[in-house]
Each structure stands twice: as C-alpha cells, then as structure tokens.
Amino acid sequence: MKFGVVVFPGTWSDRDFGWVIDRVLGQELRYLWHKDRDLHGVDCVVLPGGFAYGDYLRCGAIARFSPVMESVRDFADHGGLVLGSCNGFQVLCESGLLPGALLRNREGRFVCQWSHLVCERNDLVFTGLMTVGKPLRIPISHGQGNYFADPATLSRLEQGGQVVFRYSDAEGRVSRGANPNGSVHGIAGLVNAGGNVLGLMPHPERCAEAGLGGTDGLLLFRSLIEAGLGVLTA
Amino acid sequence: MSALQIDDQTLREVALSREEYELIVAGLGRVPNALELGMLGVLWSEHCSYKSSKPLLGRLPSDGARVLQGPGENAGALELGEGWAVVFKAESHNHPSAIEPYQGAATGVGGIVRDVIAMGARPVALLDSLRFGPLPASRHHFEAVVAGIGGYGNCMGIPTVGGEVYFDDCYAQNPLVNAMCVGLVRSDRLMRARADGAGNLLVLAGSATGSDGIHGASFASLGLDQSSAERRPAVQVGNPFMEKCLLEACMDLGQVEGVVGVQDLGAAGLTSSVAEAAARSGAGARVEVDKVPRREADMTPYQVMLSESQERMLLIVEGRHLDGILAVFRAWDLEAAVIGEVTDDGCLSVVEGGREVASLPVQMLTAGVPPRHLMSQPQPSPPPLRLVETVDAGAALKQLLASPNLCSRRSIFRQFDHMVGASTLVAPGGDACVLRIKGTAMALAMTMDGNARYCHLDPFVGSQIAVVEAARNLVATGAKPLGVTDCLNFGNPDRPEVYWQLEQAVAGIAAACRSLELPVVSGNVSLFNESESFGSIRPTPVVGMVGLLEDADKRLQAGLRAAGDFVLQVGITHDEMGGSEYLSVIKGEVAGRPPGVDLTAERAAHEFVLAAAAEGLLRSAHDVAEGGMLVALAETALLGGLGVRCAALRSSAELGLLPAFFAETQGRFVVSAAPGSMPGLQTLARRHHVELELLGLAGGDQIEFEGQCRVGLEELDRLWSGALDALPPAAEGG
Numbered sequence: 018m019k020f021g022v023v024v025f026p027g028t029w030s031d032r033d034f035g036w037v038i039d040r041v042l043g044q045e046l047r048y049l050w051h052k053d054r055d056l057h058g059v060d061c062v063v064l065p066g067g068f069a070y071g072d073y074l075r076c077g078a079i080a081r082f083s084p085v086m087e088s089v090r091d092f093a094d095h096g097g098l099v100l101g102s103c104n105g106f107q108v109l110c111e112s113g114l115l116p117g118a119l120l121r122n123r124e125g126r127f128v129c130q131w132s133h134l135v136c137e138r139n140d141l142v143f144t145g146l147m148t149v150g151k152p153l154r155i156p157i158s159h160g161q162g163n164y165f166a167d168p169a170t171l172s173r174l175e176q177g178g179q180v181v182f183r184y185s186d187a188e189g190r191v192s193r194g195a196n197p198n199g200s201v202h203g204i205a206g207l208v209n210a211g212g213n214v215l216g217l218m219p220h221p222e223r224c225a226e227a228g229l230g231g232t233d234g235l236l237l238f239r240s241l242i243e244a245g246l247g248v249l250t251a
Numbered sequence: 252m253s254a255l256q257i258d259d260q261t262l263r264e265v266a267l268s269r270e271e272y273e274l275i276v277a278g279l280g281r282v283p284n285a286l287e288l289g290m291l292g293v294l295w296s297e298h299c300s301y302k303s304s305k306p307l308l309g310r311l312p313s314d315g316a317r318v319l320q321g322p323g324e325n326a327g328a329l330e331l332g333e334g335w336a337v338v339f340k341a342e343s344h345n346h347p348s349a350i351e352p353y354q355g356a357a358t359g360v361g362g363i364v365r366d367v368i369a370m371g372a373r374p375v376a377l378l379d380s381l382r383f384g385p386l387p388a389s390r391h392h393f394e395a396v397v398a399g400i401g402g403y404g405n406c407m408g409i410p411t412v413g414g415e416v417y418f419d420d421c422y423a424q425n426p427l428v429n430a431m432c433v434g435l436v437r438s439d440r441l442m443r444a445r446a447d448g449a450g451n452l453l454v455l456a457g458s459a460t461g462s463d464g465i466h467g468a469s470f471a472s473l474g475l476d477q478s479s480a481e482r483r484p485a486v487q488v489g490n491p492f493m494e495k496c497l498l499e500a501c502m503d504l505g506q507v508e509g510v511v512g513v514q515d516l517g518a519a520g521l522t523s524s525v526a527e528a529a530a531r532s533g534a535g536a537r538v539e540v541d542k543v544p545r546r547e548a549d550m551t552p553y554q555v556m557l558s559e560s561q562e563r564m565l566l567i568v569e570g571r572h573l574d575g576i577l578a579v580f581r582a583w584d585l586e587a588a589v590i591g592e593v594t595d596d597g598c599l600s601v602v603e604g605g606r607e608v609a610s611l612p613v614q615m616l617t618a619g620v621p622p623r624h625l626m627s628q629p630q631p632s633p634p635p636l637r638l639v640e641t642v643d644a645g646a647a648l649k650q651l652l653a654s655p656n657l658c659s660r661r662s663i664f665r666q667f668d669h670m671v672g673a674s675t676l677v678a679p680g681g682d683a684c685v686l687r688i689k690g691t692a693m694a695l696a697m698t699m700d701g702n703a704r705y706c707h708l709d710p711f712v713g714s715q716i717a718v719v720e721a722a723r724n725l726v727a728t729g730a731k732p733l734g735v736t737d738c739l740n741f742g743n744p745d746r747p748e749v750y751w752q753l754e755q756a757v758a759g760i761a762a763a764c765r766s767l768e769l770p771v772v773s774g775n776v777s778l779f780n781e782s783e784s785f786g787s788i789r790p791t792p793v794v795g796m797v798g799l800l801e802d803a804d805k806r807l808q809a810g811l812r813a814a815g816d817f818v819l820q821v822g823i824t825h826d827e828m829g830g831s832e833y834l835s836v837i838k839g840e841v842a843g844r845p846p847g848v849d850l851t852a853e854r855a856a857h858e859f860v861l862a863a864a865a866e867g868l869l870r871s872a873h874d875v876a877e878g879g880m881l882v883a884l885a886e887t888a889l890l891g892g893l894g895v896r897c898a899a900l901r902s903s904a905e906l907g908l909l910p911a912f913f914a915e916t917q918g919r920f921v922v923s924a925a926p927g928s929m930p931g932l933q934t935l936a937r938r939h940h941v942e943l944e945l946l947g948l949a950g951g952d953q954i955e956f957e958g959q960c961r962v963g964l965e966e967l968d969r970l971w972s973g974a975l976d977a978l979p980p981a982a983e984g985g
Contacts, residue, residue: 029408034671071492
C-alpha cells in the first residue's frame, strides 16, 4: 500500500509515521510537501502531528489553506483514505472534512501520556482488526485535544456511528476520570459519514514496536493495509 | 574623547571596568567609538568571556578516545560507533528566567537546541535541571518555567526526556534553569563553526533582527536586584515554530555543497557569532549591517550588532554554492541573506552605507580580556554530624516521599512530549532516559544531576557526588557513561568564599571525571546568581552525562518486575546522615558533612552492575541517592507496582536503623534479580569486590522490614504521586 505523509512547516510526527510505514511495515512511503498539489497516486494520505504553520491563529487554521489540502479535500471527496492524528485531526476539523473542533485541554496544560481507547466499530477500513469494546493502549501528546461539537452535531455523530474511539480506563470503561483532556462524550477519534476520513488525537505511530511500550498502534496500520489489499485483489 | 575622559556611567552601560577600558585603548592605539565599545563590552562580559572562571576550567579533563570535539565549539561530540556521533551541551538561562520565567526558559531551550544544530546534528532529546524557591511561594516561577520549556520543546518536536528539580530557599529570587540538548550526527558530517577561507560569504538565516535582547549578555553578568525587572526588554521572546523550520532547513543543508561552517547566534548576537567563528579560523570578517534583514526600521549598527533576537543562524559558505544554499532556506520560507564575507586581515569590521563604522581585532574581541584572578577564601569545614535517635521508619518514609524534593515528577514530565521521535525506550521517571539509535542495536542514556546541599557543606565532595551520581543513573539503565557537560551555577565570584566554592567544584568534577575516565566536552558557567534578600545561591554545579548501551535490549529500568524476585543492595552503607534529605525534611537542618566519595568503590559498583546487566542477571536497577536506601527501595516498588517483603535489616545492628535506611552513602544501587540468577550475581560480586546485601523479596502490596517498618504501597503512591499535582495550573500558555 502506498502511504503519503503530509509535511507542513512545523509538522513533527511525519518522520515517526514514515518510520512505521517504511521500516516497520515495509509499505511504500511518499512525503507530500505542503506546497505541492500532487498526491503522487498514494492510497492513503496521513496528516501527522505537530504544530502546522506554528498553529498560529488556531490549531490547523492556516494548514487548511495550503495547496496540498486542496488536493486532500478533493481526494477525500472521491473516497480516498485520509488518516489524521493529533495535529492532523485538528487540520481535518478546520478543513471541514470532519465536524467539530479541538479546544484547549480541560486542565489547561499540555498532556503527554499513555491513554486507553475503546473502539466502537470495526467495520471500517481503519479498524477491521480491532475488537469492539476491547481497549487499546495508545499515547496522547497535545495541548488542545479537547473535542467539542454543538449538541445537534453530536447527536448526528452518535446516531450515525461516527464516533470511532473514546477515552476509557484500562478495562474499557468510559468515564470522566478516564478522559485526559475533557473531550465531549470522551471522543478521541471520529470518522466522516463516508467512512474514509478518520481523525484521532492519539498517536498510533508511537506504539508500533514492542520496545516503545506497546504495539496497539499496529492494529490501525494493519487494518488499513489489509483493507487495501482486499480492494486491490478484489 | 580621551581615555581618561570616559565617564563611569558609559562604562557601566557596557559593563567594562576602567582597567579593561584602558587596556582596550592601549591595544587599539586609539579610543574606541561607541559601537566598538558596545561590541567589546558584550564580548568581554563574564557571560561571553568566562574571564573569572577560565583559569579554572582548563583543569577539567577533556580528552578521551571517543572525543571528536571538546570544549570551544558550539557543543561537544563523542564517537559512538557504527559511524554515529553524539553531540551534547548544557547551558544555563538563569537570569532571563528570573525576570520572565516563561520566555526565559523557552529561549534557554531554543538556544541550546541551536548549539546542537550548529554541529550538524539532529537534536533527539532535551533535559532540564531546575531550581526554585520553596513551594507554594515560588509556584508561579516553577509553573511558568515548566510551561516555557514545554511550550518550546513540544512545538519543536524534540522529546524532553529527563532532568531534575529541587526547591530551596536560596533560589527564591534567583531560580536556575539549565537546559541540555543531545543530538545525533554521522561522524563524518559533524560541522564546525569556523570562518575558513577569505572571500567566503557570511549568510544570516532565520528570524529577522530586532532590537530585542540587547545587552542580554551583560545583564547575565550582573547580580539580580530591584532594577532587574526594568531589564525585562533584555529578555528575548522565543518562536519555536521558526526554530523548527530553521532546524529542518539546517538538516537539509546536508544535501547541498558549499557549507564551510555553521554558528548559532546566542548571547551578544552577531558580534559574538561572527567574532568567534573568525577567531577559530584565525580569520577576519566584514559585516555590512545594511544587508541584515530587520524586524524594525531605523535600527542603528549598534542595535544590529548587539541584538539577541532568537532563531538565527550564521553560515559561512562558498560563494559558488550560494544559490543552492539559499534555495534550502527559501523552501522553508525562511529569510537568508548574505551579510558580509570572511577576510584575512584578522579584524571584525562593520560597514554601514559603504562606510566602516567599527573595526576591531578579532583576537582582542574573543581573547583580549584579561582573566580575573580572584581571591579565594576557604570556608571552614562543617563539623561531622552524628545523629542518634529512634526513628519511626515508616512515618519518615511517608514524609520523605511526599516532600517536594523527592516526590514523583510525573506531573512535570507529562507536560513535556517525551515520546516524539518514537525512540524513547526508557521514559522519564526512573534513573536516566534511554533512547534508541534507529537503525542500530545501540541506545543512548542521558541524565542531569546535582545536589547543592552537599556542595554547600563541601563543594569539592558535593561536586564529585554530582558526577558519580549522574554516572550511577546511567549505569542503572545498563549504559556505560561516556562523557560530561556541566553547568556551573554560582554566586558572585568577587566574594572570596564564592570563588573558593567554584575552585573546589571544578576540582571535584575533575577528580571524579578523571577517575571514571569521563571527558568534559562542553559546558557553561553562570555566575552572579545572587539576590538582595538571600545573597549568593548555594553552589550548584550540575552535571549532564551521556552513556551508551551497545545492545538496547539489555537496558534496565528502576521498577521491580516480578513477584518472587530477590531485592538486593549493591554497596555498603556508612553512618553518613550529613546533608541528607532526612535531616532536611524531618529535622529541618542542613548540617554535617556530605557522604564521602570512594572513587575506587564507586567504580567497582558501576562495573559490577554493568557486567550483571550485560549478562542478563538483573531484572531492575535503581541508584541509591537522596533519601537513602529506603527511599530508593520504595521508588523501585512504586515504579514497579510491587511491594517488597524483607526480614529485619541485618546491617542495622551495628550501623543503627537510621543510617541503614536513610544515610545517603554513595556507590550504592538497589537491584532485583530472578532467584536463578543469584549464584551468577554472587560470583560476579566477588570478582568485582562489591558487597551484595539481600534485602528481601518482591511481592505483596507493602514495603516491610520485619519489626522495623511497614507501609502500604497504595498509601505511599498517593503521597508520592500527588504532592506536585496538588498545585493549581499555571496562568501562562503552553
């Protein structure tokens, strides 16, 4: 599978995604420069973590106007797979590819720690290998990961099954105490109505090798690759 | 204006003494103009010239088989093997952080990162050693500094993986912020900050130059007083986004030809970076100030040459490759401009509108300041302390683990991205952090350490302890210590007792480093850390150390791993309660002599633990330091989530319970091992002449020494992890 990892000025998880895609999983990797409209025929676009354009104004607010995002929007509109993690999730929300916004963490501080997530559906290309209800252990690292949407949008997301990941405790129980940033409904990750654009605050690329403390992030990458192979062989 | 006519006020503004001024006039054969005087003032300041400490620093060992770059460059470098080199340096940013803690700390991080970038290395880790006044009074400073470090490092995408923080009265008005950066580079791509080759061009890249931070270096060379707040404009404002772009552009320079040297702009701005680069090559340089990209109109040559605007880098490049080099910066939307050239006349000339407005010999700027030979007055050695009292060990343990200097630092390091880079094998919270070197089996371990209380009681011994404890931190992860960077934070050296402390500290570091065969490859001195209400701070030398694991899979962590494992102490405990946390926390006293340092025993203990780790005989290892054995044992239990059950401590019979539990005798570790490894460990201990004392067995939910101490782990955890969390969040960004 061919992954395209977008590099904005201020992006820093690009190389971590690149390492996992290329060196851990042996997939094809292409970095996509923010000034470049050409997506080079990738199967999946990754919007990584960082502080794109310094996150001036609002997180992701300037990145949405970059040339590459015009192409990513078009790519997504035609069913292309887009994965946004951390700052990438913020860019997806600012770009209107996902609804809602990421606000400053409830406690007002940057938080970097391991977190648990429950996956709510595994019928997506991103989650096929996950088990619904079984918690995943994946790190978070952000100052503004507090997901917010208005009540009407929230109820549409919930009814449409668009909430894919929620913060939980180690047993998979969703509670205020297990929510590290104050996200409404404990939302850690969302998919669009078409099921081809996923945004999440946690960092799957930081837990794809046992030496780093866990491999649950691999489930996301492997789900994508397996689904991609299915499409290719179908 | 003749030499005699210059008034005291003018000299004070440029922080030059009348003697220094007269030397300048004699050297130049003329009276310097105002710009020249300003340039000389900053470069002859204590901060830039090390005029008080230089005579001492030469005593530190800086040679070794692995040394690729010792002191004198932007950072030191050591050979790791497989073509890799580690580049590292620590630097203080104390005065700015005292005045404006968020920006002072942030730009401290920015500055040390640029030092590593200038060597051609990619920064892979940050550490910080911090000192504040007691909580809650110093809460604002503490929170704002932590937020500033996070605000910069997190935005840069460089993991902040370690460090230390202590609270003490002497830092109430003068907190210490020492930042260390570690980078990796292919040995054959190591850059130097040299202005070689007359005719080569000077390129200034990154931020435009503004009138911020002028006289920052001079300001850092004075004590803090009530007027310090008025110098707030001398503190720069950081832009980590700009620096992230500058970092990536500098890394991309590896793909193009024609870069001769790279030098970061820090204290004293352009003046210092151009002069230093030229000095290293024995060259001269001409700077055309009109060509320097500016942030504001109508800046004078004085402002341009002395500005300490952040996020700037000086490159020395070959003219024929200029276009390719400028294109790299353009790709990152960074400004880069040719601002002058290397000359062969040995002078730093400044030109404005075609007219030369300053011309000074480079040698005079960088090496002309006469060293200050200061008076040294030994402090009387404090009387030894013999503390005899009955102790409720469990109660004392609880009190110690809940104290600000020993409680969990988790609430700090969770505000730092310590995982970006996907290389953090051992995260903050243990002894040292371990980062893998991608594409190899190797890993780097790193730590920062210092104990001002020991140094206050005996600066020689206290400084030795900083070295041996940093080394133990690395050894506890299974890493062999390779080299040192240091930050020497002291008070006003014009006070003979302070200068003596500095002399003793350098001697102590040198002695310990020689014994452990550790070169000191970089470092920094910060003097005049004093305030009106507290006087000089306690002597606070801080040691940053880097170590290597040849096989990352052999790394150890501090926490216990499995119930049923044997828990042991490596090394012998002596009756050394002087300067201890117990004495400070429980008795409210700083007295006695610090624990002694036996470098032979220390070395033997290190070699034993390294050998045991390499043979896979250990399940965990933890350094015994502040708080003594019982605190170290409790930490291994807390980090591992497992209790320890022990029979009554044998060594307490002759020693007494108090020192057996709480003495801070050096050269010790608490380790755990599977029962099957015990014969191998004992053989190894005999071979290394190291004492191994069985403490007990891992398991259960208590720390228990039969009849001597019993505490529930859950209660301890609550006290230990909650102590700093209880603080409300900082008011400033991050």
